[in-house]
Amino acid sequence: MSADSRLLPSYADLSIASPAERRSFNALVDALRDAQEAVTRSRPSESAARRAAALLSEAAELLGEGVPDSEQLAGRLWDEPGRAQALAPPLYIDDVDGTSARGRVTFSRFHAGVRTVHGGALPLVFDEIMGRLATTSGKPFARTAHLTIDYRAGVPVDTEVEVFARVKRVEGRKLFLSSELCLDGTVLTECQGLWVQIREDPR
Numbered sequence: 148m149s150a151d152s153r154l155l156p157s158y159a160d161l162s163i164a165s166p167a168e169r170r171s172f173n174a175l176v177d178a179l180r181d182a183q184e185a186v187t188r189s190r191p192s193e194s195a196a197r198r199a200a201a202l203l204s205e206a207a208e209l210l211g212e213g214v215p216d217s218e219q220l221a222g223r224l225w226d227e228p229g230r231a232q233a234l235a236p237p238l239y240i241d242d243v244d245g246t247s248a249r250g251r252v253t254f255s256r257f258h259a260g261v262r263t264v265h266g267g268a269l270p271l272v273f274d275e276i277m278g279r280l281a282t283t284s285g286k287p288f289a290r291t292a293h294l295t296i297d298y299r300a301g302v303p304v305d306t307e308v309e310v311f312a313r314v315k316r317v318e319g320r321k322l323f324l325s326s327e328l329c330l331d332g333t334v335l336t337e338c339q340g341l342w343v344q345i346r347e348d349p350r
């Protein structure tokens with residue numbers, strides 16, 4: 148995937164990894180997501196569960212202790228869905244300008260509560276798209292200060308839904324944003340958020 152700088156936060160650093168390193172790391176994160184989903188969907192025999200656990204442990208051992216967080220790639224591959232970290236659902240951000248953002252996400256059973264998406268998984272997507280909107284187009288680094296979620300209807304798994312976000316108003320360092328997750332034009336979940344631009348960039 149080629150980076151579109153308009154979609155990236157002002158402080159995004161794409162030079163953190165070479166294209167080959169980015170591709171191979173992203174493939175690893177995809178495989179991790181697949182493993183999360185496969186474990187969630189499975190009801191393995193005792194021996195299959197033990198064998199799968201051994202393979203996953205072997206992968207963790209291969210990766211070792213890791214690097215300091217200032218050098219990790221997870222969460223920093225800005226042009227990859229979900230920034231190449233496996234906690235949040237893979238959000239594709241299609242468009243961001245100074246005042247609005249638009250994306251798509253498909254939740255899977257890994258993120259499900261009872262049949263519909265878990266209420267704790269939805270804020271991951273809102274925080275991600277509003278966080279991106281709060282920090283693109285030359286805006287300084289800002290942190291989430293407050294989120295309010297309204298769950299209007301259950302969000303289905305294995306179904307692509309659209310996510311929209313906009314800046315409602317700016318008061319000094321405070322950015323008030325709103326966002327909603329929609330299926331076929333119906334709002335399923337909505338979120339109001341406050342981002343505060345921090346006084347000093349800690350990174």
Ligand SMILES: CCCCC/C=C\C/C=C\C/C=C\C/C=C\CCCC(=O)SCCNC(=O)CCNC(=O)[C@H](O)C(C)(C)COP(=O)(O)OP(=O)(O)OC[C@H]1O[C@@H](n2cnc3c(N)ncnc32)[C@H](O)[C@@H]1OP(=O)(O)O
Nearest residue numbers: 221222223232234235274278279290291292293343345346
């Ligand atoms: C999903 C897993 C991801 C794993 C990723 C791995 C690696 C990542 C690597 C790089 C990632 C980089 C970017 C990530 C991109 C997106 C992430 C989304 C962003 C976040 O996920 S970030 C984490 C969660 N976030 C926090 O960790 C914030 C903790 N907190 C603070 O850091 C401070 O609290 C702060 C800075 C918020 C304010 O502190 P401060 O000292 O600068 O300002 P102060 O307190 O003076 O407030 C100034 C004015 O805001 C009002 N105000 C403040 N708080 C309010 C509240 N809660 N409700 C209502 N009003 C509030 C005051 O009332 C005052 O208003 P007024 O000026 O009118 O009086």
